[in-house]
Amino acid sequence: MANVERYEAPESLPELTQILAEGPATMFAGGTDVVPQMRVGARPVRPTLININRLADLRGISESNGVVRIGGLTSVADILDCAFLKQVASVVVQAADCFASGQVRNAATLGGNICNASPAGDMIIPLLVLDAEVELASWRNACVARRRMPLCDFFTGPGKTCIEDAEVLAAVQFPVPKPHTVGRFRKFGTRPALDIAVVSVGLAGVKENGCFKDARVAFGAVAPTPIRGRNTEAALVHVELDGDRISDIAQVAEQEVSPISDVRASAWYRTHLIRELMERMLHEVHQTRD
Amino acid sequence: MKCIKQEISFTLNGGAVCVDVPVTTDTLTMLRDRLKLTGTKYGCGEGECGACTILVDGVAVNACLMFAVDCHGRELTTIEGVQTEDGLSTMQRAFVSCGATQCGFCTPGLIMQGTSLLNRSPDISVEQIKRGIEGNLCRCTGYHKVIDAIATALDSNRSAPKEHS
Ligand SMILES: Cc1cc2nc3c(=O)[nH]c(=O)nc-3n(C[C@H](O)[C@H](O)[C@H](O)COP(=O)(O)OP(=O)(O)OC[C@H]3O[C@@H](n4cnc5c(N)ncnc54)[C@H](O)[C@@H]3O)c2cc1C
Ligand code: FES
Numbered sequence: 001m002a003n004v005e006r007y008e009a010p011e012s013l014p015e016l017t018q019i020l021a022e023g024p025a026t027m028f029a030g031g032t033d034v035v036p037q038m039r040v041g042a043r044p045v046r047p048t049l050i051n052i053n054r055l056a057d058l059r060g061i062s063e064s065n066g067v068v069r070i071g072g073l074t075s076v077a078d079i080l081d082c083a084f085l086k087q088v089a090s091v092v093v094q095a096a097d098c099f100a101s102g103q104v105r106n107a108a109t110l111g112g113n114i115c116n117a118s119p120a121g122d123m124i125i126p127l128l129v130l131d132a133e134v135e136l137a138s139w140r141n142a143c144v145a146r147r148r149m150p151l152c153d154f155f156t157g158p159g160k161t162c163i164e165d166a167e168v169l170a171a172v173q174f175p176v177p178k179p180h181t182v183g184r185f186r187k188f189g190t191r192p193a194l195d196i197a198v199v200s201v202g203l204a205g206v207k208e209n210g211c212f213k214d215a216r217v218a219f220g221a222v223a224p225t226p227i228r229g230r231n232t233e234a235a236l237v238h239v240e241l242d243g244d245r246i247s248d249i250a251q252v253a254e255q256e257v258s259p260i261s262d263v264r265a266s267a268w269y270r271t272h273l274i275r276e277l278m279e280r281m282l283h284e285v286h287q288t289r290d
Numbered sequence: 291m292k293c294i295k296q297e298i299s300f301t302l303n304g305g306a307v308c309v310d311v312p313v314t315t316d317t318l319t320m321l322r323d324r325l326k327l328t329g330t331k332y333g334c335g336e337g338e339c340g341a342c343t344i345l346v347d348g349v350a351v352n353a354c355l356m357f358a359v360d361c362h363g364r365e366l367t368t369i370e371g372v373q374t375e376d377g378l379s380t381m382q383r384a385f386v387s388c389g390a391t392q393c394g395f396c397t398p399g400l401i402m403q404g405t406s407l408l409n410r411s412p413d414i415s416v417e418q419i420k421r422g423i424e425g426n427l428c429r430c431t432g433y434h435k436v437i438d439a440i441a442t443a444l445d446s447n448r449s450a451p452k453e454h455s
């Protein structure tokens with residue numbers, strides 16, 4: 001096993017990306033995934049350990065030109081407390097509210113949740129339904145280069161993403177949701193706090209006169225990565241919701257997922273839960289005035 | 291795995307501390323095994339029980355999930371540091387008067403989490419207190435007396451000035 005031979009705690013993006021360009025490194029932000037993974041040896045150790053927690057530039061929530069930007073180091077607690085997000089994109093705040101515990105939320109970062117790439121990662125689902133992009137930064141030609149990609153293309157498997165070794169997730173951004181956007185996040189676990197989602201469902205779309213003009217749906221913990229529910233989306237738009245229609249749409253959701261059985265739940269139970277959560281969510285949305 | 295050490299300095303319960311720690315060590319191990327402050331408890335080592343709760347720059351976190359090297363330049367408060375010049379803190383006194391402690395293993399973590407709730411907003415509901423201690427497990431009390439204690443401390447603090455950050 002490799003040894004940790006170097007420790008760095010850079011304070012700026014140019015500093016960090018230059019260190020990343022020098023060779024294999026393990027980064028940590030809040031450490032809530034990395035510390036337990038290292039302790040049990042579940043993570044290959046690289047020669048350099050980088051504490052990215054000191055990059056003030058990567059922390060914070062802002063809006064400009066109709067785009068909301070959340071820095072990669074923003075904590076889940078900061079997202080939960082953000083009045084602006086509550087107002088324009090409450091679905092993200094709803095997910096932060098079911099995340100772990102107060103102590104974990106204070107340390108856990110958005111970038112860490114996304115880059116840990118758990119199929120059950122709670123902050124990923126609301127961002128998928130908001131059509132978010134990730135911004136990845138690296139050191140190229142003597143300066144910081146940035147590239148963007150849709151969040152829905154970022155994940156390649158459990159714990160695996162398109163991020164390169166020399167890149168850091170600088171921010172996540174998404175268009176300010178249009179007026180009349182409805183957003184919901186539901187997570188099912190065996191207890192209300194400190195639970196990894198058995199399954200989770202996210203929904204966002206513009207709802208007018210009892211009907212979705214557009215809709216995005218995402219599911220957590222039912223596939224090797226968090227996924228968009230394209231069939232469910234198609235079944236949902238331009239349909240006047242009523243009891244029968246809701247049941248039909250929930251059935252599309254159920255047919256669209258193919259989860260596995262593991263220690264937390266069987267495939268059958270997960271599939272059933274997707275239907276149930278989808279149905280409840282749509283009933284609730286249907287009963288809420290536009 | 292071999293790993294290098296790093297010298298870090300920080301403020302611990304109001305005093306300056308300078309130690310060298312292996313860079314992969316967690317804060318709980320540093321506090322208990324290196325600095326011999328055993329008031330902060332090791333319950334699960336994975337963020338589930340809250341027995342290791344400490345304040346870092348006034349914010350409650352699980353010491354078992356935090357890299358010790360990340361303490362550099364920060365201000366830590368552990369259960370050993372919540373006492374004031376007049377003796378026990380408001381939160382500690384409330385735990386005693388409400389009988390919120392039995393075996394006591396969860397108590398340091400709950401006092402730290404309670405203290406952080408109290409510092410954040412003195413006006414929180416019982417429902418918010420319940421949500422606030424979601425990350426703390428207690429196998430003895432059944433939580434009712436813990437919730438009473440935190441509510442009592444909040445009440446007595448509303449009239450008194452802020453005592454700790
Ligand atoms: C008790 C407990 C409860 C939990 N509950 C939940 C829960 O309810 N929902 C949930 O989704 N998760 C949960 N988690 C998992 C974890 O807290 C989250 O995934 C958290 O958001 C990780 O953030 P972090 O900053 O702590 O990441 P770290 O542990 O610091 O890093 C995680 C990974 O991301 C990489 N990384 C971090 N930041 C960046 C960046 N900016 N750019 C590139 N790579 C980066 C690291 O290299 C590492 O691979 C829980 C964990 C614990 C211990
Ligand atoms: S020991 Fe840290 S949460 Fe249990």
Ligand code: FES
Nearest residue numbers: 392393428429430
């Ligand atoms: S008093 Fe024993 S665990 Fe809480």
